[in-house]
Amino acid sequence: xxxxxxxxxxxxxxxxxxxxxxxxxxxxxxxxxxxxxxxxxxxxxxxxxxxxxxxxxxxxxxxxxxxxxxxxxxxxxxxxxxxxxxxxxxxxxxxxxxxxxxxxxxxxxxxxxxxxxxxxxxxxxxxxxxxxxxxxxxxxxxxxxxxxxxxxxxxxxxxxxxxxxxxxxxxxxxxxxxxxxxxxxxxxxxxxxxxxxxxxxxxxxxxxxxxxxxxxxxxxxxxxxxxxxxxxxxxxxxxxxxxxxxxxxxxxxxxxxxxxxxxxxxxxxxxxxxxxxxxxxxxxxxxxxxxxxxxxxxxxxxxxxxxxxxxxxxxxxxxxxxxxxxxxxxxxxxxxxxxxxxxxxxxxxxxxxxxxxxxxxxxxxxxxxxxxxxxxxxxxxxxxxxxxxxxxxxxxxxxxxxxxxxxxxxxxxxxxxxxxxxxxxxxxxxxxxxxxxxxxxxxxxxxxxxxxxxxxxxxxxxxxxxxxxxxxxxxxxxxxxxxxxxxxxxxxxxxxxxxxxxxxxxxxxxxxxxxxxxxxxxxxxxxxxxxxxxxxxxxxxxxxxxxxxxxxxxxxxxxxxxxxxxxxxxxxxxxxxxxxxxxxxxxxxxxxxxxxxxxxxxxxxxxxxxxxxxxxxxxxxxxxxxxxxxxxxxxxxxxxxxxxxxxxxxxxxxxxxxxxxxxxxxxxxxxxxxxxxxxxxxxxxxxxxxxxxxxxxxxxxxxxxxxxxxxxxxxxxxxxxxxxxxxxxxxxxxx
Numbered sequence: 001x002x003x004x005x006x007x008x009x010x011x012x013x014x015x016x017x018x019x020x021x022x023x024x025x026x027x028x029x030x031x032x033x034x035x036x037x038x039x040x041x042x043x044x045x046x047x048x049x050x051x052x053x054x055x056x057x058x059x060x061x062x063x064x065x066x067x068x069x070x071x072x073x074x075x076x077x078x079x080x081x082x083x084x085x086x087x088x089x090x091x092x093x094x095x096x097x098x099x100x101x102x103x104x105x106x107x108x109x110x111x112x113x114x115x116x117x118x119x120x121x122x123x124x125x126x127x128x129x130x131x132x133x134x135x136x137x138x139x140x141x142x143x144x145x146x147x148x149x150x151x152x153x154x155x156x157x158x159x160x161x162x163x164x165x166x167x168x169x170x171x172x173x174x175x176x177x178x179x180x181x182x183x184x185x186x187x188x189x190x191x192x193x194x195x196x197x198x199x200x201x202x203x204x205x206x207x208x209x210x211x212x213x214x215x216x217x218x219x220x221x222x223x224x225x226x227x228x229x230x231x232x233x234x235x236x237x238x239x240x241x242x243x244x245x246x247x248x249x250x251x252x253x254x255x256x257x258x259x260x261x262x263x264x265x266x267x268x269x270x271x272x273x274x275x276x277x278x279x280x281x282x283x284x285x286x287x288x289x290x291x292x293x294x295x296x297x298x299x300x301x302x303x304x305x306x307x308x309x310x311x312x313x314x315x316x317x318x319x320x321x322x323x324x325x326x327x328x329x330x331x332x333x334x335x336x337x338x339x340x341x342x343x344x345x346x347x348x349x350x351x352x353x354x355x356x357x358x359x360x361x362x363x364x365x366x367x368x369x370x371x372x373x374x375x376x377x378x379x380x381x382x383x384x385x386x387x388x389x390x391x392x393x394x395x396x397x398x399x400x401x402x403x404x405x406x407x408x409x410x411x412x413x414x415x416x417x418x419x420x421x422x423x424x425x426x427x428x429x430x431x432x433x434x435x436x437x438x439x440x441x442x443x444x445x446x447x448x449x450x451x452x453x454x455x456x457x458x459x460x461x462x463x464x465x466x467x468x469x470x471x472x473x474x475x476x477x478x479x480x481x482x483x484x485x486x487x488x489x490x491x492x493x494x495x496x497x498x499x500x501x502x503x504x505x506x507x508x509x510x511x512x513x514x515x516x517x518x519x520x521x522x523x524x525x526x527x528x529x530x531x532x533x534x535x536x537x538x539x540x541x542x543x544x545x546x547x548x549x550x551x552x553x554x555x556x557x558x559x560x561x562x563x564x565x566x567x568x569x570x571x572x573x574x575x576x577x578x579x580x581x582x583x584x585x586x587x588x589x590x591x592x593x594x595x596x597x598x599x600x601x602x603x604x605x606x607x608x609x610x611x612x613x614x615x616x617x618x619x620x621x622x623x624x625x626x627x628x629x630x631x632x633x634x635x636x637x638x639x640x641x642x643x644x645x646x647x648x649x650x651x652x653x654x655x656x657x658x659x660x661x662x663x664x665x666x667x668x669x670x671x672x673x674x675x676x677x678x679x680x681x682x683x684x685x686x687x688x689x690x691x692x693x694x695x696x697x698x699x700x701x702x703x704x705x706x707x708x709x710x711x712x713x714x715x716x717x718x719x720x721x722x723x724x725x726x727x728x729x730x731x732x733x734x735x
């Protein structure tokens with residue numbers, strides 16, 4: 001039985017050892033679980049249950065470990081959230097009440113850069129450059145070594161500009177060598193992580209923040225920065241809004257002060273205005289009185305203007321009538337004197353013929369005087385015209401040589417005509433006016449030069465330093481000067497103005513050596529204005545004189561029309577020494593007048609047997625004309641008025657040609673001609689007008705009335721015979 005007890009005893013002992021071992025293991029496991037639980041309770045979440053276990057203990061271990069991991073994650077998240085909230089709150093508190101943007105930027109750099117474990121930070125503020133363009137300017141930095149110049153980016157330029165343009169955060173990890181260098185006192189190294197964040201408020205950019213770190217920015221730091229820029233944007237916008245408000249407030253206060261000052265000034269002004277209003281009321285009464293006086297004066301001026309207009313009309317009519325009254329007796333005088341001088345019957349002595357020639361010469365001189373007076377009067381009345389046409393310079397100089405060579409040879413003078421090759425071959429001007437001026441200037445030069453002297457005409461371009469501001473000359477592309485020089489008696493300086501006045505000469509005494517009316521220079525001066533030019537004079541007493549006519553090489557018709565738009569104005573002559581007064585050109589060109597078809601004759605006409613009807617109320621004119629025409633073998637029929645002329649035209653048929661006086665009582669020449677033309681049988685009858693008016697418009701008026709041609713009194717007999725022959729196809733000419 002003892003052996004059997006021994007076997008049971010050994011088995012129990014094994015069981016006891018197993019139980020003890022199991023209890024020991026369980027105790028170890030429970031102790032480990034208890035220790036971990038105690039650590040967790042104390043806040044240590046770094047440990048877990050690491051013992052081996054099975055069954056329910058293993059399941060308990062796993063649950064405890066899972067709980068620890070979950071609790072660890074939750075605790076970490078809560079810690080991070082607490083860190084973020086506390087730092088956002090701290091930075092936000094620092095931003096509260098800030099007014100200076102620069103200070104805000106510096107504070108953000110100093111506070112935030114180390115907070116996110118960055119080594120370099122930069123704040124770029126968005127503002128406007130001087131030219132109004134947007135820019136991002138480095139305002140504050142942390143750990144950044146400035147290059148010494150202003151760091152500025154435009155929107156879209158670099159990562160800073162791109163962050164603003166895209167409105168998104170830009171991150172760069174693993175920056176390449178040379179991209180950015182972080183420097184300390186002991187060394188340099190490139191960062192491994194860079195983040196660029198735009199500061200945006202309601203879609204509008206306010207700036208850009210950039211951070212660089214040796215390490216890697218955590219998600220917590222990146223989230224913190226994303227939320228921080230929103231807080232910064234609100235703070236910056238508040239500062240900017242406050243700044244604008246302060247500026248507006250300051251401006252408002254300044255305006256308020258100005259308004260107060262203006263109000264005070266207005267009060268003073270109102271007081272002054274009240275005083276002035278009282279004075280103005282008195283002035284108003286005075287002005288009303290003055291206005292009534294002015295109105296009376298205006299009415300008086302209108303009446304005077306009407307009187308002047310009537311006077312101008314009367315003056316024109318007076319010129320026409322005076323022309324007729326002077327020329328009509330001259331016509332008879334010259335015709336009869338010419339007939340006596342020709343002595344066709346050979347019954348006059350040489351002395352009597354000389355008397356007749358003297359009468360004819362005196363009458364011709366009287367005619368020249370009448371023409372000069374009428375020319376001057378027509379200019380003053382605004383009735384003289386210009387007709388621009390092509391004028392060869394060679395013809396002008398040829399006329400001078402032909403017309404004045406006999407005079408200079410007779411007086412023993414030298415005549416020199418010089419033409420500069422630089423001037424154009426042809427001018428556009430009024431040939432008649434140009435010839436009239438040169439004739440007057442050269443006649444004076446010949447008259448006032450003693451035998452043995454010299455007279456010259458030089459045609460050349462106008463020197464630039466002699467232009468005097470005459471509009472038509474200033475506007476001209478080219479100007480030409482005609483300088484008439486002599487070695488005559490010269491003109492004293494104090495007489496240079498006088499000689500251009502009508503009826504004046506340098507020597508105005510009754511014992512003067514040289515004759516003349518003194519109208520030539522006055523007419524030449526006015527004719528020069530008509531050509532758009534001027535006359536200047538340079539003279540030395542005893543040495544001679546030079547009169548220079550300067551005209552545009554081309555005087556267009558429209559320019560000539562502008563020149564004639566106003567009457568002549570008072571004028572003082574221009575000397576080369578003074579070079580001061582500008583001439584005001586006047587007068588407009590008359591339209592081209594129609595001329596009848598003529599048959600030109602190269603030899604003296606034979607008008608024997610021609611029947612001529614003379615219609616004229618002046619018996620002296622009829623007598624002279626009849627005598628001259630009958631001497632050439634013509635038959636003359638006479639009527640002293642228009643109605644008698646129409647009657648005799650039928651009774652004395654056939655009549656080959658009619659000489660019609662323009663001015664007759666009751667039925668004048670125009671009406672008489674119209675009456676004649678009403679009869680078909682007289683539709684082609686030559687009717688030549690004889691008129692003494694010689695005023696602008698007379699020729700076209702007579703042609704419009706039905707005249708064939710026109711000739712002015714006093715009638716030159718040779719000219720009249722040629723004119724009659726040109727209208728008589730059957731007239732004979734001497735071969």
